[in-house]
Amino acid sequence: MADDKKPLQAKAVSNGLPPPNLDLPYPDRPELITENLLKLTNLITDERKKYIFKNLITHIHQFINETSITTDEWMNTIQFLTRTGQICTPIRQEFILLSDVLGISALVDALNNPPVSGGTESSVLGPFFTEDAPDVNNGDSIASEGKGQYMYVEGRVIDTHGKPVPNALIETWETDEYGFYDTQYADRSKPDCRGRLRTDKDGRYGYRAVVPVAYPIPGDGPVGDLLLMLNRHNMRPNHLHMMIEAPGYQKLTTAFYPEGDEWLASDAVFGVKKSLVVTLKDVDNEQEARKRGFPKGSHFKLLEHDLVLVPEAESKAAREQYAREHAVNRSNEIQA
Ligand code: BEZ
Ligand code: FE
Numbered sequence: 001m002a003d004d005k006k007p008l009q010a011k012a013v014s015n016g017l018p019p020p021n022l023d024l025p026y027p028d029r030p031e032l033i034t035e036n037l038l039k040l041t042n043l044i045t046d047e048r049k050k051y052i053f054k055n056l057i058t059h060i061h062q063f064i065n066e067t068s069i070t071t072d073e074w075m076n077t078i079q080f081l082t083r084t085g086q087i088c089t090p091i092r093q094e095f096i097l098l099s100d101v102l103g104i105s106a107l108v109d110a111l112n113n114p115p116v117s118g119g120t121e122s123s124v125l126g127p128f129f130t131e132d133a134p135d136v137n138n139g140d141s142i143a144s145e146g147k148g149q150y151m152y153v154e155g156r157v158i159d160t161h162g163k164p165v166p167n168a169l170i171e172t173w174e175t176d177e178y179g180f181y182d183t184q185y186a187d188r189s190k191p192d193c194r195g196r197l198r199t200d201k202d203g204r205y206g207y208r209a210v211v212p213v214a215y216p217i218p219g220d221g222p223v224g225d226l227l228l229m230l231n232r233h234n235m236r237p238n239h240l241h242m243m244i245e246a247p248g249y250q251k252l253t254t255a256f257y258p259e260g261d262e263w264l265a266s267d268a269v270f271g272v273k274k275s276l277v278v279t280l281k282d283v284d285n286e287q288e289a290r291k292r293g294f295p296k297g298s299h300f301k302l303l304e305h306d307l308v309l310v311p312e313a314e315s316k317a318a319r320e321q322y323a324r325e326h327a328v329n330r331s332n333e334i335q336a
Contacts, residue, residue, distance in 0.1 A: 020043055022039050022042070024036045024040075030065070034057065034058075038054060038057060041057065083221070084223065087221045087222065091183065092218070092221075093127050094222060096127055097127070097218060097223045098222075098223050098226075100217070100268075100270075101226070101232075101268055101269060103270045105124050105125075105270075106124055106271060107270075109122055109124055109253075111322065111326070112319065113250070113315075113319075114318045114321075116310045116315060117160065118160045119252075119308050119309065119314075120252055120254055120307050120309070122252060123254045123255040123271045123272070123276055124253075125241075125243075125253050126269070126271075128173060128183060128184075129171070130173070130191065130194065133171055133173065133191055133195050133196045134194075134195055135195070135196050136195040136196065137197065138198075138200060138204070138205060139206055139207065139293055140195070140207055140208065141208035141209070142173075142174075142193060142194055142195030142207055143192060143193045143208070143209055144192050145295065147176040147193055148176050148212075148213070149177065149210060149211040150208065150210065150289075150299070150300035151210055151211045151280065151300060151303060152207070152209070152283075152294075152300055152301070152302050153172070153205075153207055153209055153303045154204070154206035154207075154302070154304055154305075155204075155205065155206075155304055155305045155306045156199070156202070156203040156204050156306050156307070157199045157205060157244060157246070157306070157307045157308075157309060158203055158306055158308055158309070159310070160308055160309070160310055160311065164199075164203025165203045165246045165249065166200065166203055167198050167201075168198065168203065168205075168245065168249075169196065169198055170196070170198070170199070170243070170244050170307075171195075171242070171244075172194065172196075172207070172209070172240065172243075173193060173194035174193050174209060174212040174239070174241060175212045175215050176192070176193055177210060177213055178213070179215030179216070182194065193209070195207060205307075208294065209240065211258070212239055212240050212258075213238045214235055214236060214237050214263050215236055216234045216235055216236075216268075217236060217269065218234075227268070232268065233263075233268065234268050235266075235267075235268055236263065236268055236271070237261035237263040237267055238257070239255040239256060239258075239271070239272075240255060240256050241255045242254055242307065244309060246309060249310060249311055249312060249315075250309065250310045252309055252310075254307075255271060255276060256276055256277075256278045256303065256305060257272050257278065258277075258278055258279070278303055278305055280302065280303055281301065281304070282302075283299070283300050283301070283302050284299045285298055286298040288300075
């Protein structure tokens with residue numbers, strides 16, 4: 001066939017990078033695979049990325065070596081990760097769930113938000129925060145009528161020096177009495193059991209809500225299968241999420257866990273910290289209920305809690321100190 005009759009077919013091309021100028025012996029022995037790959041990380045120009053990849057490769061290869069993982073076991077792992085990816089949508093984030101149940105989300109959160117004396121501790125964000133919470137005023141309800149047992153949440157937003165923080169933005173969300181977030185209802189027409197409010201001039205906040213209940217994290221996907229395989233339950237203890245922002249302060253993402261819940265110590269996603277376990281006061285008083293705007297009855301639970309923000313500079317210093325102290329010899333083993 002003449003050249004000009006050949007079908008138009010582009011030639012396969014590389015990504016444009018040349019063979020590296022590195023001494024890379026043929027990987028005839030297992031350890032040479034690791035060594036060559038570590039040498040290749042020297043091509044990474046960004047020092048932080050280089051450091052992270054060296055660590056990642058070293059630990060993953062060490063894991064494979066130490067466990068002598070079989071071909072079948074590795075294929076099963078790949079298939080599990082494939083299923084995890086396939087079930088993901090913009091609202092079904094199975095990879096985040098995987099990170100949650102493996103304690104990685106909680107660990108990353110803990111390292112990035114080390115405790116600062118007096119500051120309210122952080123907790124995992126979870127997948128149920130939405131951007132569309134309605135603005136509510138202090139004293140308003142974040143839950144529509146019939147969503148659960150009445151609860152009133154009140155306190156102040158202050159800083160670690162006891163100074164009130166006026167006009168701080170509080171986002172809050174919780175389950176209804178059936179253990180579902182509004183986003184889990186297929187017929188959701190508007191947000192419910194969530195709201196956005198601001199502290200008053202004295203840093204005070206207060207809103208009506210419902211007593212949240214314990215609930216299972218999604219169990220109908222590969223992460224649910226994994227938990228069953230590991231003989232682990234998929235429950236979170238009941239909790240109320242809060243996220244607080246104010247200029248000059250470290251943003252706080254946290255949650256409060258009423259005491260007494262049977263799942264507190266074994267939370268499926270490792271979100272509970274001792275300081276976040278709270279007492280709900282039982283109030284049975286018509287006048288107190290009316291004062292807080294409850295439309296009927298006199299009985300409600302009261303969660304009184306001050307939220308303590310950490311100034312940005314203090315938070316940064318704590319993070320840096322924590323990183324220094326917890327770098328536990330790791331950089332001695334793996335040179336950056
Ligand atoms: C949550 O608290 O909303 C949550 C956190 C992690 C995984 C699933 C749910
Ligand atoms: Fe939650």
